Amino acid sequence: MQADDLTVEVAAEGFDPAARLGTFMRQQRAGAVASFCGSVRGSAGKRTVRQLRIDHYPGMTEKCMRRIAEQALQRWQLAGALAIHRCGLLEAGEPIVLVAAAADHRKAAFSGCQMMIDYLKTDAPFWKQEIGPETKVWVAAKQDDDSAKLNWEG
Amino acid sequence: MIEVQVLYFASLRDALDSEGETVALDDGATVADLLAKLRARGSAFAAALAPDKPVRAAVDQEFAGSEAALRDGTEVGLFPPVTGG
Numbered sequence: 197m198q199a200d201d202l203t204v205e206v207a208a209e210g211f212d213p214a215a216r217l218g219t220f221m222r223q224q225r226a227g228a229v230a231s232f233c234g235s236v237r238g239s240a241g242k243r244t245v246r247q248l249r250i251d252h253y254p255g256m257t258e259k260c261m262r263r264i265a266e267q268a269l270q271r272w273q274l275a276g277a278l279a280i281h282r283c284g285l286l287e288a289g290e291p292i293v294l295v296a297a298a299a300d301h302r303k304a305a306f307s308g309c310q311m312m313i314d315y316l317k318t319d320a321p322f323w324k325q326e327i328g329p330e331t332k333v334w335v336a337a338k339q340d341d342d343s344a345k346l347n348w349e350g
Numbered sequence: 351m352i353e354v355q356v357l358y359f360a361s362l363r364d365a366l367d368s369e370g371e372t373v374a375l376d377d378g379a380t381v382a383d384l385l386a387k388l389r390a391r392g393s394a395f396a397a398a399l400a401p402d403k404p405v406r407a408a409v410d411q412e413f414a415g416s417e418a419a420l421r422d423g424t425e426v427g428l429f430p431p432v433t434g435g
Contacts, residue, residue, distance in 0.1 A: 234435065250434070251360045253427055256411035281434060293435055313435055321408065321427070322434025323360035334361040337404070337431030 226275035253321035359429035
């Protein structure tokens with residue numbers, strides 16, 4: 197879904213973060229753009245991770261991502277926000293999520309970007325399962341992620 | 351009597367071997383009442399939805415607590431704590 201200043205997407209297929217970020221930057225007139233990209237790690241502790249399964253709640257996921265981007269836009273007076281998150285089956289190394297924030301100055305861009313990824317970890321209905329040669333393990337939610345979100349609400 | 355559309359996600363979907371179902375409840379039922387009714391089935395439902403398990407809910411696609419009220423036709427998502435991002 198896209199408004200002039202906001203692009204939010206749940207991607208069932210692989211996306212190219214460099215290309216998407218490039219497009220976002222060309223669309224923005226603001227002077228500062230900050231971004232974060234998270235990819236599938238090849239291991240979790242001693243466990244090998246070959247693939248990542250990402251489930252989500254169709255309908256609710258898009259609404260939540262849009263709400264998160266709108267919160268960041270308002271809070272940091274962003275000129276634009278981008279949030280793309282995969283669902284489905286991913287290989288080790290594949291990009292999972294890209295968020296980017298455009299603003300007049302870097303402080304707002306950095307803060308808006310970080311706020312969006314922190315909120316994506318607690319407020320968007322995605323669930324990850326790490327698949328290895330002999331194991332399938334659902335990732336457990338982390339206390340650190342809740343704390344990271346709370347930091348924005350102080 | 352009301353009927354709600356329950357959807358299961360992630361590890362809960364695997365544990366219950368179900369994507370979702372329609373559940374009949376009394377008028378005025380809450381998410382807590384729904385969970386109690388599902389637990390009463392025993393076996394996988396009692397285990398996966400036990401009070402000490404971190405089950406979360408969404409009512410009509412908004413995160414909700416156990417006290418949230420349900421109406422006829424409400425969509426209720428049940429799932430573990432989210433792990434996106």
